[in-house]
Amino acid sequence: MTVPTFTGQRPAGTGTRPGLASQLLRRKPIGQMVSEAEGGNDGPRLVRSFGVLQLTMISVGATLGTGILVILGESVPLAGPAIWISFVIAGLAALFSAVSYAEMAGLVPVAGSSYSYTYATMGEGMAWICGWCLVLEYAVSVAAVAVGAGQYVNETLAAFGQLLPDAISQPPGDGGLVNVPAMVIVVLAMALLVRGAQESAWINTVIVVIKVGILLFFCAVAFTAFDAGNFEPLMPMGAAGVSAAASRVFFSFIGFDAASTAGEEARNPKRDLPRAIMLSMLIVTTIYVLVSVAAIGARPWGWFEGTEAALVQILNETTHQPWIALAFSIGAVLAIASIVLTVLYGQTRILLSMSRDGLVPKIFGRVSRRTGTPVAGTLIVGTVVALTAGLVPLGALADATSIGTLFAFALVNVAVIYLRRNRPDMKRSFRVPLYPLTPILGTLMCAYLMINLGADTWLVFGVWMLVGLAAYFGYGRRNSRVAALSEEDYRELSSRPASPEHVKAELP
Numbered sequence: 210m211t212v213p214t215f216t217g218q219r220p221a222g223t224g225t226r227p228g229l230a231s232q233l234l235r236r237k238p239i240g241q242m243v244s245e246a247e248g249g250n251d252g253p254r255l256v257r258s259f260g261v262l263q264l265t266m267i268s269v270g271a272t273l274g275t276g277i278l279v280i281l282g283e284s285v286p287l288a289g290p291a292i293w294i295s296f297v298i299a300g301l302a303a304l305f306s307a308v309s310y311a312e313m314a315g316l317v318p319v320a321g322s323s324y325s326y327t328y329a330t331m332g333e334g335m336a337w338i339c340g341w342c343l344v345l346e347y348a349v350s351v352a353a354v355a356v357g358a359g360q361y362v363n364e365t366l367a368a369f370g371q372l373l374p375d376a377i378s379q380p381p382g383d384g385g386l387v388n389v390p391a392m393v394i395v396v397l398a399m400a401l402l403v404r405g406a407q408e409s410a411w412i413n414t415v416i417v418v419i420k421v422g423i424l425l426f427f428c429a430v431a432f433t434a435f436d437a438g439n440f441e442p443l444m445p446m447g448a449a450g451v452s453a454a455a456s457r458v459f460f461s462f463i464g465f466d467a468a469s470t471a472g473e474e475a476r477n478p479k480r481d482l483p484r485a486i487m488l489s490m491l492i493v494t495t496i497y498v499l500v501s502v503a504a505i506g507a508r509p510w511g512w513f514e515g516t517e518a519a520l521v522q523i524l525n526e527t528t529h530q531p532w533i534a535l536a537f538s539i540g541a542v543l544a545i546a547s548i549v550l551t552v553l554y555g556q557t558r559i560l561l562s563m564s565r566d567g568l569v570p571k572i573f574g575r576v577s578r579r580t581g582t583p584v585a586g587t588l589i590v591g592t593v594v595a596l597t598a599g600l601v602p603l604g605a606l607a608d609a610t611s612i613g614t615l616f617a618f619a620l621v622n623v624a625v626i627y628l629r630r631n632r633p634d635m636k637r638s639f640r641v642p643l644y645p646l647t648p649i650l651g652t653l654m655c656a657y658l659m660i661n662l663g664a665d666t667w668l669v670f671g672v673w674m675l676v677g678l679a680a681y682f683g684y685g686r687r688n689s690r691v692a693a694l695s696e697e698d699y700r701e702l703s704s705r706p707a708s709p710e711h712v713k714a715e716l717p
Contacts (some may be wrong), residue, residue, distance in 0.1 A: 213635055216388040224585055225715050227692060227696070229686075232254050232333055232334075232686065232692045233332055233333055233334030233335075233691065234332040234333070234334065234335075235332055235333050235691050235692060235699065236329055236330060236331070236332050237325075237328040237329055237333075237336075237566065237691050239241055239316065239317055239329045239635075242262060242317060242319045242321075242325055242328075242329065248613045252706050253539070255472060256407070256581040257473070257474055257475060257476050258407045258410075258474060258476065258478055259407075259474050259476060259481075260408060260475075260477075260481060261477045261480075261481040261484050261485055261488075262414065263410040263411070263414060263613055264468040264471055264475055264481055264482060264484075264485035265468070265484075265485040265488050265489050265492075266410070266414040267410065267413065267458060267467050267471055267485070267554070267688060268414055268464065268466075268467050268468040268482055268485055268486060268489030268490075268493075269417050269421075269489045269492055269493060270366065270413045270414075270416065270417045270420075270464075270467075270547040270550065270551040270553035271463075271464030271467035271547075271548055271552045272461070272462060272463065272464035272465050272467070272489065272493045272548075272550065272704060273417070273420060273421070273424075273464070273492070273496060273497075273544070273548075275547055276519075276545060277424065277448075277496075277497060277500050277501070277520065278361070278520065278545060279291050280457060280458060280460055280461060280540050280589075281501070281504065281513070281519055281520070282443075282513050282515075282516045282518075282519040283457065284454045284457050285454075285504075285505070285510050285514075285519075286403065286457050286510070286511075286513060286514045287446060287450050287453045287454040287457065287512035288324065288444070288446060288451045288453070288454035288455075289442070289443070289444060289445040289446055289450065289451050289510045290439060290440040290441070290442070290443050290444075290445075290456060290505050290510050291443050291450075291451050291454075292458075292501050292505060292510070293501040293502050293505070294444075294451055294455075295452075295454035295455040295457075295458050296455075296458055296461070296493075296494070296497045296498050296501050297498060298451070298452070298455040299455045299458050299459040299461065299462055299469040299658070300462060300493075300494040300497065301654065302455075302462075302615075302651070302654035302655060302657075302658055303459065303462035303490065303492055303494075304457060304464060304494070305617035305622070305648070305650050305651030305654055306619075306621060306622060306651045306655065307466075307486055307487065307490045308487070308639075308641045308642065308647055309618075309621045309622045309624070309625045309641055309647070309648050309651055310322075310323070310465075310469055310621055310640075311457055311482070311483035311486045311639045311643045312483070312625055312637060312639050312640060313326040313469075313621055313625060313628075314468070314469045314472060314478070314482035314486060314639075315478075315479045315480075315483050315637055315638035315639045316628065316635060316637060316638075317329055317472070317520050318473075318475065318478030318479055318482060319472045319562065321340075321470070321472075321559055321561075321562030321563070322343065322466055322469040322470045322472075322555070322558075322559055322627065323339055323343065323466065323469070323617045323618070323620055323621045323624075324336055324339050324340035324343055324562060324563060324617075325472075325562055326620075326624045327339040327340075327620050327621070327624055328566070328691075329624070329628075330623075330624040330627040330628055331383070331620070331623070331624065331627065333568075333689060333691060333692065335620065336568075337568060337677070337681050338616075338677065339616075339617050339620050339644050339687070340559060340562075340563050340568065341378075341673070341674070341677035341681075342613040342614070342616045342617045343559050343613070343617055343681075344556070344560070344613075345612075345613030345670075345673055346463060346613040346614040346617060347552050347553075347555050347556035347559065348556050348590065348593065348594050349597065350460070350463050350552055350614075350711045351395065351465070351548075351549050351552045351553050351556065351594045351598070352391070352395070352594050352597040352598040352601060353460070353548050353598075354545055354548045354552070355388075355391035355392070355394050355395050355545070355550055355594075355595075356380065356388055356391045356598055361518055361521065361538050361545065361611075362378070362390040362538075362542060363378060363518075363539040364661070365535060365538040365539055365542065368568065373389075377389040378390060380600050380601055381600060385419075386569075387599045387600060388423075388598060388599045388600075389453055389599065389649065391595075391598035391599055392596070392598055392599040394542075394546050394549050394599050395591060395594050395595040396546065396591065396595055397546070398546065398549045398550040398553050398591070399553065399587055399588065399590075399591030399592075399595070400621055401550060401589050402550070402553060402554055402557065403580065403581065403582060403584050403587050403588065403593075404582075405580050405581065405582060408576050409554065412550070413547050413550055413551055414447040416543050416544065416546065416547035416550075417547055419540055419543055419544070420494065420540065420543065420544035420547060421492075421649075422540070423536075423537055423541065423544070424496055424500055425496075425531055426537070427500060427503065427520050427523075427524060427537065428499055428500055428503040428692055430523075430524055430527055430528060430533070431503035431504060431506065431507040431523055431524075431527065431704035432503055432507075432668050434506070434507045434523075434527045435503070435506035436506060436507070437506070439505050439507075439508065439509045439510065440505060440506070441507055441508070445510070452621060452657075452658075452661050453661055455658060455661070456611060456658045456659075456661040456662050457612050458657055459614070459615065460611045460614075462490075462493065462494075463611070463614045464548065464551065464555075465486060465489050465490050465493065465554075465690065466486070466554040466555075466618075467551050467552060467554070468482055468485040468486050468489065469482060469486065470554070470555035470558040470559060471554075471558065472553075472568075473558075479638040480638055481644045483638060483639035486647070489661050490696075500504055500520075500622070504519065504520065504523060507523050507527060508523055508526075518538070518541075520537065521537055521538050521541070522534075524537055530592055532542045535573070553587075553590065553591060553594065553678075556590050556594075557573075557582075557583050557586050557587045557590055558583075560573040560583075560586055560590065561574050561586060565690075566584070566689065566690055566691060567685070567688040567689045567690040567691075567693075568681070568684075568685035568688070568689060569587070569684070569685070570684070572585045572586065573585070573586040573589070574586070574587070596641070598609050604692045611658070611662060611666075611668065612659055612666050612667070612670045613673070614661050614668075615655040615656075615658055615659045616655070616659065616670075618651065619651070619652045619655040619656060622648035622649070622652040622655070623648070623652060625644075625648045626645055626648050626649075629644060629645070642673070645670075
């Protein structure tokens with residue numbers, strides 16, 4: 210039997226769209242996802258140019274530095290000297306989810322990350338919720354990281370006796386009008402992504418090497434002023450403080466899944482994506498714990514209260530050499546720029562996948578024939594993120610990002626369990642160890658960290674979900690391409706093997 214080919218119009222006799230409940234539960238066939246990524250649809254597609262090095266650097270670039278360079282000063286007062294334990298807890302939660310991401314990335318090597326994994330396992334309704342959470346995770350985390358750039362720009366200028374006025378370096382609510390450095394960094398990243406993904410990846414790799422270098426340099430300097438007495442008492446705020454800090458610093462691990470958004474630009478995604486995800490987690494967690502121990506060893510935990518650009522100040526007070534603080538500040542600005550670059554990249558690829566499925570406007574899925582990138586989508590996302598970075602304070606952005614991310618991570622853990630039970634025959638290039646314990650623990654740890662976030666964060670999350678439901682019923686439900694399939698054609702596609710060689714149909 211030949212799989213039907215659709216040309217954009219509903220063929221005669223295919224019937225009406227499914228009811229609401231049926232549509233929300235409709236899963237997108239994995240084979241169809243892979244087919245689209247390999248050019249199963251007309252029009253230009255993304256270029257496969259990334260090896261395991263570039264994929265690992267995308268994850269490290271999107272992750273490493275956020276919690277240390279931006280969030281550390283806000284998190285130490287919550288946990289005290291036990292901040293390194295908070296990083297370990299958050300890292301374990303991320304690791305449980307990371308191994309689930311690694312298995313799913315090998316099974317579904319497409320650009321949509323956890324959105325695509327959820328669509329393939331739990332249906333359109335949960336996929337939309339996951340995708341909407343990813344919009345919150347990626348777009349808002351870019352803005353949050355960019356906000357922190359203003360602190361380090363000022364530290365750099367301070368070496369020359371200059372400071373940016375609060376009016377152009379702080380958002381409203383923090384004593385200013387607009388955070389210009391944050392907006393500039395987002396705009397520069399947007400311009401680079403428009404030029405091409407491969408060029409962006411190599412620039413990111415260079416910046417990541419610099420970023421790792423400056424953090425290791427900080428550790429070397431901070432350990433010269435190490436005082437073991439700074440770790441007593443270890444948990445002045447108790448276990449509750451450590452948990453609260455873990456929920457906040459989980460923001461620091463957001464980004465390891467960025468490699469999974471590059472599924473359609475990896476040369477060998479089934480092999481390289483799992484390797485890149487696991488390797489990036491190892492690198493990031495090790496450096497976070499090392500830097501947090503060095504920072505507490507160099508200064509008592511109370512010193513961090515209200516401190517901006519804490520690492521730079523520790524270097525300055527330890528060495529009394531302004532040029533060292535200057536070099537670190539410049540490196541920190543580059544580090545933040547690499548996070549903005551890679552996370553903004555991931556956001557555009559997720560929206561591309563959602564657009565391909567008809568759940569968001571088509572403009573987000575248009576790939577330029579000249580650059581091989583979603584130019585229009587990048588410009589739209591970059592503009593919105595730049596305005597957010599310039600006008601919204603850091604604390605609100607960081608917590609809102611964490612809750613959206615934790616929800617998406619939990620869904621990926623559930624997706625692994627679903628496919629192990631319902632598609633055990635699928636060939637897996639990476640398998641979650643200690644199944645089913647690992648994905649179950651991953652889900653529970655994500656739920657635990659979500660519970661520890663504040664009531665204001667949950668309120669923001671609830672409002673965001675309501676806006677998402679309005680967007681789905683106002684646009685996504687009516688334009689869903691999977692829902693447009695007749696029951697007969699949907700069953701035919703769903704029964705096909707999950708490989709592009711067997712599925713070459715187009716959705717309407």
